Amino acid sequence: MKPVLLVDDSPTILMSMSVLLSKAGYPNEQAPNAEAALEKVRGGLAPGLVITDYHMPGMHGVELIQELRKLPPTRFTPMLVLTTESQQDKRDAARKAGATGWLVKPVEADKLLQVLKQVLPN
Amino acid sequence: MIVGQSLAGAGSAKRGSGRATVLAGAAGLAAAAALASLMSAVDAGTAVVALAAIGATLATQVALSRRPGDVDSEAGSAPMAHVRIEATADCAISDAGDRTPAPAAAPLIAARIEELVPFFALTDAQLRSIVEQTGDAAIGILEQLRNLDGQIVAMKAKSAASHDRGNRISAEGLSTDHKVVALIRNYMRARSEEIAAERVHLGRVIEQMNSLKNLTHSLDQIGSATNILSLNATIEAERAGALGAGFKVVASEIRALSQKSRAAVQEANTAIAATQSVIESTLLGAATDQRRKAEAEQIEQVLSALDAVSQSYSAIVAEHDTLMAEMDAEHAAIACSVLDTYGRIQFQDVVRQQVEALIDALTSLRSVLDSFAQSLVGDERVDLTCGQALIERLQSRYVSNVQRTTHAVALGEASRSDDAKAIELF
Numbered sequence: 001m002k003p004v005l006l007v008d009d010s011p012t013i014l015m016s017m018s019v020l021l022s023k024a025g026y027p028n029e030q031a032p033n034a035e036a037a038l039e040k041v042r043g044g045l046a047p048g049l050v051i052t053d054y055h056m057p058g059m060h061g062v063e064l065i066q067e068l069r070k071l072p073p074t075r076f077t078p079m080l081v082l083t084t085e086s087q088q089d090k091r092d093a094a095r096k097a098g099a100t101g102w103l104v105k106p107v108e109a110d111k112l113l114q115v116l117k118q119v120l121p122n
Numbered sequence: 123m124i125v126g127q128s129l130a131g132a133g134s135a136k137r138g139s140g141r142a143t144v145l146a147g148a149a150g151l152a153a154a155a156a157l158a159s160l161m162s163a164v165d166a167g168t169a170v171v172a173l174a175a176i177g178a179t180l181a182t183q184v185a186l187s188r189r190p191g192d193v194d195s196e197a198g199s200a201p202m203a204h205v206r207i208e209a210t211a212d213c214a215i216s217d218a219g220d221r222t223p224a225p226a227a228a229p230l231i232a233a234r235i236e237e238l239v240p241f242f243a244l245t246d247a248q249l250r251s252i253v254e255q256t257g258d259a260a261i262g263i264l265e266q267l268r269n270l271d272g273q274i275v276a277m278k279a280k281s282a283a284s285h286d287r288g289n290r291i292s293a294e295g296l297s298t299d300h301k302v303v304a305l306i307r308n309y310m311r312a313r314s315e316e317i318a319a320e321r322v323h324l325g326r327v328i329e330q331m332n333s334l335k336n337l338t339h340s341l342d343q344i345g346s347a348t349n350i351l352s353l354n355a356t357i358e359a360e361r362a363g364a365l366g367a368g369f370k371v372v373a374s375e376i377r378a379l380s381q382k383s384r385a386a387v388q389e390a391n392t393a394i395a396a397t398q399s400v401i402e403s404t405l406l407g408a409a410t411d412q413r414r415k416a417e418a419e420q421i422e423q424v425l426s427a428l429d430a431v432s433q434s435y436s437a438i439v440a441e442h443d444t445l446m447a448e449m450d451a452e453h454a455a456i457a458c459s460v461l462d463t464y465g466r467i468q469f470q471d472v473v474r475q476q477v478e479a480l481i482d483a484l485t486s487l488r489s490v491l492d493s494f495a496q497s498l499v500g501d502e503r504v505d506l507t508c509g510q511a512l513i514e515r516l517q518s519r520y521v522s523n524v525q526r527t528t529h530a531v532a533l534g535e536a537s538r539s540d541d542a543k544a545i546e547l548f
Contacts, residue, residue, distance in 0.1 A: 010471040012260040019268055020464040055475065055521050084472050084522040086542045094548075101547040104522075105472055109465030115545060 002048030004028040004116075007037040007064060008082070009056045013105075017051065017082075024113050034059035038067055046073040049120055054083035054090065062090070065097045078119040082107065228498035235495035242488040249481045253474050260470035263463075271460050278453045285446045292439045299432045303425055310421055317414065324405055331398050338387045338394070345384035352377030472522060479519040486515050 004026050006017050014030045021028045029045060031037035033056050050068060054061040061081050068074040078100040086104045094102055100119050103112070355373030359366035404410065490512055520526050530536065
């Protein structure tokens with residue numbers, strides 16, 4: 001199974017999501033910002049799913065999605081934005097950038113796992 | 123909530139002191155209201171109260187800058203210092219061309235504003251400390267949860283192993299029990315058949331012994347007849363005189379032989395009778411039957427006890443199964459709660475971003491006050507940021523609808539309802 005790439009500047013989110021995904025049987029990789037995530041993908045990581053925060057120091061989540069869509073390993077990878085933000089214009093921008101979905105923090109664990117089942121190929 | 127209410131009161135009190143103060147107060151109020159939204163999760167109350175105090179300080183400074191006899195601008199008269207501040211409030215950029223000379227108290231006000239620098243540093247540090255503490259606490263909680271989760275998984279594995287072992291032992295016990303019962307029952311059946319066969323056999327032995335009695339009786343009769351015959355032979359030998367002397371000796375020997383024969387028959391009869399008596403009394407007697415019956419009853423009792431053990435095994439297995447099902451349900455419930463907490467811990471990140479927005483707001487406020495101070499001491503190149511700009515900057519840092527709603531409520535604006543879904547797949 002391809003790993004889920006988690007991108008968030010919050011150690012709390014990275015840790016909680018990592019444990020949550022591991023418990024549900026999803027291997028995962030973590031990046032503390034968009035630049036580190038890009039570096040991982042350029043370094044050969046081919047994630048099965050990307051879950052990124054929106055507000056991060058440096059490049060924000062939608063910009064990251066735009067960049068990831070240019071890279072062969074993540075051209076068709078499902079990408080979710082997990083953020084405190086819920087403004088419609090930002091959602092629209094994410095959709096245009098190629099995001100698969102938008103999740104507003106905090107997301108309940110069981111709902112998050114349901115979403116993962118929906119967006120991840122069997 | 124209590125903090126938010128007290129800050130709202132502080133903001134209202136400031137409104138009579140001039141528009142700049144009102145706006146500064148509004149910025150503080152907005153910041154305070156946003157901080158108040160952290161509720162009990164973060165102990166930011168002290169920082170919020172301190173933030174609100176900035177507005178009050180400004181009001182005091184403005185009051186100090188008034189000359190005796192000045193009246194409030196809202197009453198129509200606009201003293202120099204007041205006009206100065208009001209221009210700031212209206213976002214007018216300072217312009218050396220129409221600048222009014224600063225009042226005599228201006229350097230004092232500027233100095234007082236300068237004294238606020240440690241306050242801002244302190245507030246900034248306190249808020250950052252809150253972020254750090256909540257972050258550390260959240261990580262600590264996650265680690266504890268992970269440990270707990272590991273313990274639950276280990277406990278569940280141990281329980282399952284124990285359950286399997288218990289079931290296996292019970293199954294083995296039952297199996298052994300059934301085997302023992304079967305062995306005993308087979309033994310009982312075989313023993314019963316053996317006893318019946320023995321009885322038949324012994325009956326035949328006794329019959330044969332009885333036939334031996336007849337035989338010895340015949341031998342005894344032959345011996346008796348031989349004895350009589352030897353007596354007759356002796357008499358006839360006497361009659362024959364010297365010619366019958368040899369015959370007399372033979373007759374005497376025949377007589378002695380018949381007597382020995384009768385004695386042997388007598389001994390045989392005695393031995394047969396004794397053996398028959400032993401067989402009848404020991405092997406075929408009522409006491410023997412009673413003993414065998416008692417033995418059979420004891421074996422039946424053992425079998426009943428083994429049946430009871432088998433039933434106990436089954437009851438233990440059933441009880442164990444029920445207990446395991448309950449434990450599995452408990453484990454599942456705890457695991458579900460742990461999983462749920464992993465999700466809910468995202469709250470810390472939500473709060474962190476809200477506090478960081480406030481840290482930024484405080485930095486902006488400090489910058490504004492610095493500008494005020496510089497303008498008061500006559501720095502003509504200073505661009506003064508108005509309160510509204512400060513609020514707009516704060517607003518631009520919002521990262522959630524909670525902040526925007528709190529903002530609207532604090533400023534008495536219409537709150538825009540957020541119909542956007544929490545989860546939306548494109």
